[in-house]
Amino acid sequence: xxxxxxxxxxxxxxxxxxxxxxxxxxxxxxxxxxxxxxxxxxxxxxxxxxxxxxxxxxxxxxxxxxxxxxxxxxxxxxxxxxxxxxxxxxxxxxxxxxxxxxxxxxxxxxxxxxxxxxxxxxxxxxxxxxxxxxxxxxxxxxxxxxxxxxxxxxxxxxxxxxxxxxxxxxxxxxxxxxxxxxxxxxxxxxxxxxxxxxxxxxxxxxxxxxxxxxxxxxxxxxxxxxxxxxxxxxxxxxxxxxxxxxxxxxxxxxxxxxxxxxxxxxxxxxxxxxxxxxxxxxxxxxxxxxxxxxxxxxxxxxxxxxxxxxxxxxxxxxxxxxxxxxxxxxxxxxxxxxxxxxxxxxxxxxxxxxxxxxxxxxxxxxxxxxxxxxxxxxxxxxxxxxxxxxxxxxxxxxxxxxxxxxxxxxxxxxxxxxxxxxxxxxxxxxxxxxxxxxxxxxxxxxxxxxxxxxxxxxxxxxxxxxxxxxxxxxxxxxxxxxxxxxxxx
Amino acid sequence: xxxxxxxxxxxxxxxxxxxxxxxxxxxxxxxxxxxxxxxxxxxxxxxxxxxxxxxxxxxxxxxxxxxxxxxxxxxxxxxxxxxxxxxxxxxxxxxxxxxxxxxxxxxxxxxxxxxxxxxxxxxxxxxxxxxxxxxxxxxxxxxxxxxxxxxxxxxxxxxxxxxxxxxxxxxxxxxxxxxxxxxxxxxxxxxxxxxxxxxxxxxxxxxxxxxxxxxxxxxxxxxxxxxxxxxxxxxxxxxxxxxxxxxxxxxxxxxxxxxxxxxxxxxxxxxxxxxxxxxxxxxxxxxxxxxxxxxxxxxxxxxxxxxxxxxxxxxxxxxxxxxxxxxxxxxxxxxxxxxxxxxxxxxxxxxxxxxxxxxxxxxxxxxxxxxxxxxxxxxxxxxxxxxxxxxxxxxxxxxxxxxxxxxxxxxxxxxxxxxxxxxxxxxxxxxxxxxxxxxxxxxxxxxxxxxxxxxxxxxxxxxxxxxxxxxxxxxxxxxxxxxxxxxxx
Numbered sequence: 001x002x003x004x005x006x007x008x009x010x011x012x013x014x015x016x017x018x019x020x021x022x023x024x025x026x027x028x029x030x031x032x033x034x035x036x037x038x039x040x041x042x043x044x045x046x047x048x049x050x051x052x053x054x055x056x057x058x059x060x061x062x063x064x065x066x067x068x069x070x071x072x073x074x075x076x077x078x079x080x081x082x083x084x085x086x087x088x089x090x091x092x093x094x095x096x097x098x099x100x101x102x103x104x105x106x107x108x109x110x111x112x113x114x115x116x117x118x119x120x121x122x123x124x125x126x127x128x129x130x131x132x133x134x135x136x137x138x139x140x141x142x143x144x145x146x147x148x149x150x151x152x153x154x155x156x157x158x159x160x161x162x163x164x165x166x167x168x169x170x171x172x173x174x175x176x177x178x179x180x181x182x183x184x185x186x187x188x189x190x191x192x193x194x195x196x197x198x199x200x201x202x203x204x205x206x207x208x209x210x211x212x213x214x215x216x217x218x219x220x221x222x223x224x225x226x227x228x229x230x231x232x233x234x235x236x237x238x239x240x241x242x243x244x245x246x247x248x249x250x251x252x253x254x255x256x257x258x259x260x261x262x263x264x265x266x267x268x269x270x271x272x273x274x275x276x277x278x279x280x281x282x283x284x285x286x287x288x289x290x291x292x293x294x295x296x297x298x299x300x301x302x303x304x305x306x307x308x309x310x311x312x313x314x315x316x317x318x319x320x321x322x323x324x325x326x327x328x329x330x331x332x333x334x335x336x337x338x339x340x341x342x343x344x345x346x347x348x349x350x351x352x353x354x355x356x357x358x359x360x361x362x363x364x365x366x367x368x369x370x371x372x373x374x375x376x377x378x379x380x381x382x383x384x385x386x387x388x389x390x391x392x393x394x395x396x397x398x399x400x401x402x403x404x405x406x407x408x409x410x411x412x413x414x415x416x417x418x419x420x421x422x423x424x425x426x427x428x429x430x431x432x433x434x435x436x437x438x439x440x441x442x443x444x445x446x447x448x449x450x451x452x453x454x455x456x457x458x459x460x461x462x463x464x465x466x467x468x469x470x471x472x473x474x475x476x477x478x479x480x481x482x483x484x485x486x487x488x489x
Numbered sequence: 490x491x492x493x494x495x496x497x498x499x500x501x502x503x504x505x506x507x508x509x510x511x512x513x514x515x516x517x518x519x520x521x522x523x524x525x526x527x528x529x530x531x532x533x534x535x536x537x538x539x540x541x542x543x544x545x546x547x548x549x550x551x552x553x554x555x556x557x558x559x560x561x562x563x564x565x566x567x568x569x570x571x572x573x574x575x576x577x578x579x580x581x582x583x584x585x586x587x588x589x590x591x592x593x594x595x596x597x598x599x600x601x602x603x604x605x606x607x608x609x610x611x612x613x614x615x616x617x618x619x620x621x622x623x624x625x626x627x628x629x630x631x632x633x634x635x636x637x638x639x640x641x642x643x644x645x646x647x648x649x650x651x652x653x654x655x656x657x658x659x660x661x662x663x664x665x666x667x668x669x670x671x672x673x674x675x676x677x678x679x680x681x682x683x684x685x686x687x688x689x690x691x692x693x694x695x696x697x698x699x700x701x702x703x704x705x706x707x708x709x710x711x712x713x714x715x716x717x718x719x720x721x722x723x724x725x726x727x728x729x730x731x732x733x734x735x736x737x738x739x740x741x742x743x744x745x746x747x748x749x750x751x752x753x754x755x756x757x758x759x760x761x762x763x764x765x766x767x768x769x770x771x772x773x774x775x776x777x778x779x780x781x782x783x784x785x786x787x788x789x790x791x792x793x794x795x796x797x798x799x800x801x802x803x804x805x806x807x808x809x810x811x812x813x814x815x816x817x818x819x820x821x822x823x824x825x826x827x828x829x830x831x832x833x834x835x836x837x838x839x840x841x842x843x844x845x846x847x848x849x850x851x852x853x854x855x856x857x858x859x860x861x862x863x864x865x866x867x868x869x870x871x872x873x874x875x876x877x878x879x880x881x882x883x884x885x886x887x888x889x890x891x892x893x894x895x896x897x898x899x900x901x902x903x904x905x906x907x908x909x910x911x912x913x914x915x916x917x918x919x920x921x922x923x924x925x926x927x928x929x930x931x932x933x934x935x936x937x938x939x940x941x942x943x944x945x946x947x948x949x950x951x952x953x954x955x956x957x958x959x960x961x962x963x964x965x966x967x968x969x970x971x972x973x974x975x976x977x978x
Contacts, residue, residue, distance in 0.1 A: 017536035020529070021510050024517055032521070036717045037735030040509070040772060044731070047506035051540060228525045242533070246526030283529060 008064040013284040018052035042111035050104035083469040097146040110414035117412035124402035136414040159417025164292035199340035201332045215265040236409040237264040239271035247272040266308040270300035277464030289468040297425025312447035346394035348403040360393045362423035430488040497553040502773040507541035535597035542592040572958040586635040599903035606901035613891035625903040648906025652782035688829035690821045697742045704754040725898040726753040728760035736761040755797040759789035766953030778957040786914025801936035835883035837892040849882045851912040919977040
């Protein structure tokens with residue numbers, strides 16, 4: 001029986017290699033590729049996705065999975081073997097429904113849309129991006145149709161399931177409605193107090209090389225290791241890995257605003273650290289991924305907000321930050337800096353938003369995506385709808401589409417249904433944080449000494465090491481003993 | 490009939506995409522990958538090569554080629570269609586003989602050997618690299634065996650044929666013997682004069698950022714375009730492309746020696762410029778490659794030596810170089826600089842060698858490779874044999890293996906049989922140069938004004954645009970009306 005398993009594993013390893021090759025080409029496309037390389041890159045990405053898809057939906061994989069039913073039961077659902085078979089079976093059932101040509105075309109269209117999105121954003125001209133977004137939406141509809149009869153309750157659920165298995169729009173809506181009910185009045189209420197917080201020290205002159213140096217210094221303490229990681233600049237920050245020893249973070253530098261790259265870098269570190277800690281025994285299998293994108297975001301948001309905006313870690317790092325930027329921070333007390341990085345203030349850009357307003361940025365996107373999918377909102381009217389909702393939820397005026405509907409990379413790549421994972425990640429991050437602080441009461445004192453090993457160890461052991469073995473629901477059940485709970489926030 | 494052709498072309502396009510993905514992963518491995526990513530990268534490269542190989546040797550490709558025999562004759566050998574069918578048929582006949590597992594293993598072994606080679610070179614310890622080189626040599630033997638009965642006259646011819654179709658060790662030996670007869674006494678003779686050339690201005694303090702800036706300034710005049718090209722640092726300079734609009738050069742900087750990166754960058758530009766100028770209609774086909782590695786090297790060597798070490802171009806660029814490095818060159822006359830960059834002096838490192846001694850570096854490698862293949866020389870004795878021949882040909886002592894047998898990246902990647910193309914490229918570069926200068930008598934005056942358009946145009950039109958349509962022999966016949974001729978040198 002183990003021979004059948006080995007055969008399955010070996011096939012999956014090769015397919016995984018193609019996925020990783022695709023990741024590297026994607027990373028390269030965003031960070032290194034000369035702009036005019038985009039057209040042929042789209043073909044390359046499409047081809048990689050088509051081949052890996054074709055190889056995966058091969059009947060032989062189905063036959064092997066069939067043959068392994070007894071073996072799967074024998075080894076149990078918590079074993080690597082049992083998990084790989086279970087995960088693969090689910091992936092296979094879904095992939096079988098998607099024609100390779102559609103898979104390739106979605107990738108190709110997503111890659112082709114990147115340069116026009118960048119151009120549209122630079123010139124704040126939504127019309128440049130519109131035809132590409134239209135194409136992505138069409139393909140999304142075709143993709144959703146593939147899953148008819150598979151038991152999804154809504155179109156949106158099909159998309160969500162790719163990022164967080166079993167998650168539904170209903171659950172998201174319940175969580176989001178509760179958040180909205182609390183957050184909108186809260187933000188309006190603290191607006192006055194926020195106006196009195198002075199965050200001018202974060203604005204000024206921050207040479208990129210120095211921003212990078214201090215970020216690396218912080219990340220090294222967290223667990224960044226130059227033998228296995230790298231950090232590059234990009235238009236839109238992201239993290240990706242091509243193996244547990246090849247972790248790549250990107251960040252966006254703004255020479256006039258330190259907080260942009262600082263918190264983006266810490267955020268992406270959270271992603272990278274999750275992927276770096278997955279059990280190396282899962283290398284070259286789909287288990288070497290993560291539980292779900294919501295859990296993934298729980299890690300990035302935890303490092304960004306609960307560690308990175310906390311006072312304890314800055315007791316250690318702030319003197320170093322002052323030494324790096326003496327003109328900016330030499331005369332600023334730690335408390336003042338701490339207030340500045342935690343200022344709650346409705347703002348235009350999601351990735352730069354504070355903890356409180358962030359979720360409203362997500363809820364807005366979730367609602368607009370649903371309306372686009374249902375056809376209630378036309379793409380032509382999207383910028384206007386965006387701006388109206390920004391006014392409604394955050395009370396602010398969007399001056400141009402670059403800082404409005406064009407700000408995020410996701411829709412250019414065809415990633416519709418992804419945004420909710422950020423806010424779900426926020427919720428989960430707090431649930432995990434409550435739990436781990438109960439078990440590690442000494443954390444603050446450690447952070448103050450620049451020590452993050454206990455936190456890292458707890459996260460590794462309880463969450464990261466499992467890779468993609470469990471769903472979000474199973475994982476939360478294991479760690480906090482219950483479901484997702486927005487009350488924590 | 491054109492439907493059959495379109496089917497072939499479409500299959501080949503996807504296979505070509507995989508080759509390009511592999512190139513990007515290779516580029517990334519040498520320039521960006523965190524060191525510990527190497528192990529899993531080797532698997533990814535091996536998998537890409539195995540799949541593209543399997544897809545290419547599919548019987549269906551053979552069937553299509555068979556069906557296209559009449560069509561090929563009809564469209565003629567100079568058409569893109571006819572050329573693609575002809576080239577593909579030859580590639581197919583060769584590839585069919587190589588098992589996909591061997592293909593993948595050669596790639597994997599070559600990738601795995603990179604970090605030990607870097608380490609061995611850093612510590613000048615050949616024993617670190619030895620087992621990997623042994624493995625590469627074993628695999629080379631297995632590879633050669635695949636071609637038994639195909640009419641190759643020697644083992645070495647099999648390897649040469651991959652880099653320069655139809656080239657044989659006999660031809661190389663004839664060319665090299667003539668070069669040796671001329672060069673060894675010549676170099677001994679001019680040694681005295683060389684000692685009097687002062688090249689101290691090239692040694693000193695050259696910050697990398699400034700080296701890069703002046704190199705880019707020169708390359709932009711030559712034809713480097715930021716929309717389609719990039720330039721990165723690496724251990725060993727190389728050029729690669731992932732499409733005619735995605736050209737990547739690498740160079741190695743030495744902060745104490747300007748000539749290292751300057752001429753490496755110009756050299757790699759020659760490669761990149763060839764690949765950038767191939768007919769865009771060949772994109773995503775094997776025709777978008779180049780005639781042969783010898784012709785490829787003829788271009789890099791031409792830009793490096795015949796343009797880059799010539800007085801005319803420096804009449805334009807030298808004032809700019811002086812402005813970039815005033816401390817080094819402010820008081821150095823152009824003539825003195827010109828003498829310095831053309832100093833003939835036996836030295837240890839091939840890529841830094843002058844025009845005259847360079848070929849002896851190659852001849853040494855060609856001879857050692859043949860002895861390794863035949864078993865006359867054991868790998869254990871290779872460093873000693875290397876050093877003895879350096880003494881014999883160039884009259885210099887090799888102080889350590891880092892500057893001896895470990896200096897080149899090629900053997901780590903399994904590229905045995907490649908080196909001769911450099912010296913053949915030197916020969917061809919001069920043949921082409923003689924020809925084009927006859928047709929473009931105004932070149933010097935143009936270079937003095939920083940204009941390289943006529944040269945670029947001539948190369949594009951006569952050579953580059955044809956991509957891989959013709960063999961070296963056919964190409965030389967078309968351009969200079971005869972075979973390779975070492976007398977030119």
